[in-house]
Amino acid sequence: MTRKGVWSRLRLTSLRLRLVVVFGLVALTAAVSASGIAYWLNREAVLTRAQDAVLRDFEQEMQNRAGSLSAAPTQDELQYTAGQMADSGQRFAVLLVARDADGRTVYGSSGGLGGFSLSDVPASLRTAVNRRQQVTAANSHAYHLYWQRMVEDDTPYLVAGARVTGGGPTGYLLKSLEPEAKDLNSLAWSLGIATGLALIGSALLAQALATTVLKPVHRLGVAARRLGEGKLDTRLRVSGTDELADLSRTFNSAAEALEKRVADMAARESSSRRFVADMSHELRTPLTAITAVTEVLEDELEFEGGGFDPMIEPAVRLVVSETRRLNDLVENLMEVTRFDAGTARLVLDDVDLADQITACIDARAWLDAVELDAERGIHAQVDPRRLDVILANLIGNALKHGGSPVRVSVTAVNEENPEVVIAVRDHGPGIPEDVLPHVFDRFYKASASRPRSEGSGLGLSIALANAHIHGGEITAANSPDGGAVFTLRLPQDDPALTEPGPEDPDAEGSDNGKDAKGQS
Incomplete structure (x- = not known):
């Protein structure tokens, strides 16, 4: 393949690659955006649903079980109540904190998750839970339920706390969100696979579309090269009504007009060459006779005492000179005609x-x-x-x-x-x-x-x-x-030159150096 052909093919491939890349980027952007939005919405829905269920159950247990304890419960009472609260349907760990009759702080833990202690509760959450709120018409409770999500050892947890109004114990819960995290990870993998499939599908679609679009362009390029090589009968097959079809019709119209124009010019040029050749051949016969006569006249001029009248002698010399010049011109015209005809x-x-x-x-x-x-x-x-x-x-x-x-x-x-x-x-x-x-x-x-x-x-x-x-x-x-x-x-030795054999015997004319260099 020629350098020009390789370059054209690379340009065509580059255009195809650009189309595939653009389609892929658009599909990737759309898929990532849709997957991200879908993941975020599902994540919030899953976590909110699990969180609301746990908090609702915990709040109910605090009201029913922790609220029934005395104002100064013992550690055993707290331990037993925490265990009962942890046996709810949500299966979370419970920690109850209160003061006994002696004013000491006692704890009761459900024992789940390796022992739930106060150190597992963030300090900011403890502060918020124990902060007493002012009771107003808009706020009917002095204490509220607070919650927080945290991650420990790559495991997400939900931590919440509330205090029983009227001097009761303070309760905390610890709920592992690992099942929900696994569900969200599975969702993320599914969305990632869907994004990859969308990207592959878009690449295949882009390839198909690029082939559909570039195939007519490639055919147009091939047709243009053939036209440039002189194959003026080259035409494109037109199908459809889109812009590429209009381009093909325009190319066919231009090629047809060019073919007609070149045919007309070739016909005129051929006619001109034939006229010059015919004229030169026709002139050779009378020129041969005239040349013979002028040679006799020239010999007479060179012969001393030729008998020419001094008034006629310049005219005879002019006839001899112009006859020779005319003969050279005819020979040169025939030579030029052979060059033009390629013979x-x-x-x-x-x-x-x-x-x-x-x-x-x-x-x-x-x-x-x-x-x-x-x-x-x-x-x-x-x-x-x-x-x-x-x-x-x-x-x-x-x-x-x-x-x-x-x-x-x-x-x-x-x-x-x-x-x-x-x-x-x-x-x-x-x-x-x-x-x-x-x-x-x-x-x-x-x-x-x-x-x-x-x-x-x-x-x-x-x-x-x-x-x-x-x-x-x-x-x-x-x-x-x-x-x-x-x-x-x-x-010195061009292998492209051939020896076709003896050439036209008429090809003997030359100007013998009698041409003007163009100087004044």
Whole structure:
């Protein structure tokens, strides 16, 4: 999987994860809140119910049994009464405190819970129980029943105390709330399990919803990638009436419009290429005849005493020059048409670049105007004819607009992807900065005053196209020491290049360096 594909998949998974996390947090918050409220309400209800039952029973026992004791009971009487009070249905421990006839403090305990003593009663509760209240119309009793919950050794207890009005004993109870605590713990576990199940259910629901929501988005992403790859017939299946369905319909409409627009442009482009190709082919037949005639006229011009009238001779020379220019233009148009149609092919060969450049210069009689700095033995897999077209255009362009001497250097760059670098430098005024971005444009000429210059305006664009099908590149720049530098980079052995065999025999045209560099 490509890096882009992995990144897209991670983003999709991240969105799915965010949906699951959000659903889980919402469910967890709701479940914890509901469980907490339910636990608190049930806890209060259970404890209040148990507490009220114990206090009600204790208060009744204090009135019936402790209230029947004498004002100065003995310890045995207190002990017996405490035991009777503890035998009630609530099963709590009882401690009775009173003063005997001698004024001593005596205690009577039911003996439950390992011996219930006064030290087990919080001091604050004892103080509240023994505090005498003022009797008023709103308060008819001098003493009241007080209670308190406490925890000892992780066991909850209920402690309460009351005093018999009229000088009777003071009674305290101690009731273990452990059964109620176990019930509340069981309730807490049940609520926790319910919360966990709710969280799991919400995660599964979020996963299902995320799949439902993200599946159309994923399909849309796949369709968009296919559309970007040029598969313009890609469409989405639309179902439903929601926003995602509207998005799919919009995508289909856009894809259909794009497909129609591209088809129209392709048809117009194909028609234009066919027109140029047909026109070029049709022009070749009359041009062949015209060229033959102009060659005869040119031979006559070069022959001393050709017999041409001095008034006619300039016209004959113009016809010869323009015929040659027209022939070059037709050949270049056919070459451009092949590049545009994608039918240009390479016939590769292992070439010594120094020999190839020397042959190019020698064939055009440029030996005196070009300095070659290239060691023999630098080889590359190239199409010799197309490399000759590139070199002829670059060197001829430099000679025409930069002036001699033109220096051509060749270096081999041994990096991860070995390539050769061919630099063509002239000693002219350089290329204006506003012209540099356009030097490889078709028919571009920097000077509007020279629309009929010798070049066709296609040479550099053809050179660049030939470099591209080799997997290379041509760049133009100005040298810091003056003059322009055109740099050709070609891979020495690109495995992506193939040898499809001999190419179209018509593919022999080049501009032979007669293209404008764009200088004024």
